[in-house]
Amino acid sequence: MSTASNASMTITGQSTVLFHVDIKLSDGSAAESTRVHNKPARMRMGDGSVSAAFEAQLLGRKAGEQLTFTLPPEDAYGMPNPDNIYYLDRNKFSAESPAEVGAIIGFGMPDGSELPGLIREVAGQSVTVDFNHPLAGQTLTFQLEILEVQ
Structure with a gap:
């Protein structure tokens, strides 16, 4: 066999x-x-x-x-989840990771992992970050x- x-x-x-x-x-x-x-x-x-x-x-x-x-x-x-869109204060960003529309920035999570977020909009001190999967x-x-x- x-x-x-x-x-x-x-x-x-x-x-x-x-x-x-x-x-x-x-x-x-x-x-x-x-x-x-x-x-x-x-x-x-x-x-x-x-x-x-x-x-x-x-x-x-x-x-x-x-x-x-x-x-x-x-x-x-x-489908994109509106709960995965966050509004952060611009002072949370640095010279190494500036708040620029279109930039993808890794954000540290409490468990030590990193979650990528796409900056969708910058208006004054408010930065819109989208944590939905890019696709x-x-x-x-x-x-x-x-x-x-x-």
Whole structure:
């Protein structure tokens, strides 16, 4: 009795999948790619790291397959949450991290992690910082190359 190799394993709801992904915006411009630093993504099916709609595209696929699919915002990175927009006092910013529209600044969190925030507006002493994922609210096209299935 021989065992199946990784190349013939089909993705199921319990699989771990290693894949390269290129994400494009609706205008065709590149948003993100794991190929840039040659660091493929690894995910366990059902762990909640991606949407059910994303996982549904992977079910039944095998290593070596390539696929392209488009997801609406609610199945990709979600819709922007107004609760993730904060208004900070301009004096909270420094010369190293000035409050400039379009800048992405890492803000230290109580647990020691860093959360990136996009500066949307500067009005007087008030700075509007958006902590939503930069791809929230976007319809995205995903191009995947499945490298390994476990």
